[in-house]
Amino acid sequence: EEAAAFLAVDDLHAGYGDVRVLHGVSLRVGEGEICAILGPNGAGKTTLLRALCGMVKGRGGVRLDGTSLAGCSPDAVARRGVAHVPEGRGTFVPLTVEENLRLGAFARRDRAAVQSDLERVYGHFPVLRERVGQAAGSLSGGEQQMLAIGRALMSRPRLLLLDEPSLGLAPLVTRELFGIVRAINEEERTTVVVVEQNAHLALGIADQAHVLESGRIALSGSAADIRADEQVAQSYLGYR
Numbered sequence: 001e002e003a004a005a006f007l008a009v010d011d012l013h014a015g016y017g018d019v020r021v022l023h024g025v026s027l028r029v030g031e032g033e034i035c036a037i038l039g040p041n042g043a044g045k046t047t048l049l050r051a052l053c054g055m056v057k058g059r060g061g062v063r064l065d066g067t068s069l070a071g072c073s074p075d076a077v078a079r080r081g082v083a084h085v086p087e088g089r090g091t092f093v094p095l096t097v098e099e100n101l102r103l104g105a106f107a108r109r110d111r112a113a114v115q116s117d118l119e120r121v122y123g124h125f126p127v128l129r130e131r132v133g134q135a136a137g138s139l140s141g142g143e144q145q146m147l148a149i150g151r152a153l154m155s156r157p158r159l160l161l162l163d164e165p166s167l168g169l170a171p172l173v174t175r176e177l178f179g180i181v182r183a184i185n186e187e188e189r190t191t192v193v194v195v196e197q198n199a200h201l202a203l204g205i206a207d208q209a210h211v212l213e214s215g216r217i218a219l220s221g222s223a224a225d226i227r228a229d230e231q232v233a234q235s236y237l238g239y240r
């Protein structure tokens, strides 16, 4: 089963210059799974995603479908099929919705496929179709998050890394967004790693979850088990 892990992280250490943030993180994500990374502010969740996509240099192993990503540039990681949606979304605000989506496919020459991928993204996010010609900066927070995820999908990722998609969004909007992420995962078999403060919602769509504390995995398990365990919910996740 070890060999079958789609994403394998082994004893990963990472940080910023002298600031050490991750102190030996190991985890496995199966192909087609949704993995939630939970934990308090400053635990290192964002740093973990950055290390996975090559933005932060780390020491230790990261393998995707058996191929090492260690030492790869963000570009090289992206070419291997990893798409990162950073916290704060990073859409190009003066560009239109469709221009932003097309940028997600900039590395591709196959125009017909790009068109069908646009249709696919609009299928997941019908509201984006209604706003095709609108500047990204004029969208609501939830729509901008949808656009950021839609842009990531335009690269046909095998692994989608989502950093705090619920940040700043109303609960109802977050719920809708998470439902769409689940649908993308189910319909396209895209493996997802999602970092979230909103543990309850993330556990609702995830298969597996890991709680990060001070740069170490404090707890791992099936999302259902973690959600069902009140003690865990109380002591690690601060709800109930």
Ligand code: ATP
Pocket: 016, 019, 021, 039, 040, 041, 042, 043, 044, 045, 046, 047, 048, 197
């Ligand atoms: P949050 O939910 O608040 O984003 P997090 O779990 O994602 O928290 P990180 O953003 O990974 O945590 O931050 C972990 C630690 O790394 C924090 O102590 C933070 O101050 C530090 N850190 C983050 N980015 C940098 C940076 N660019 N340079 C130096 N230190 C950083």
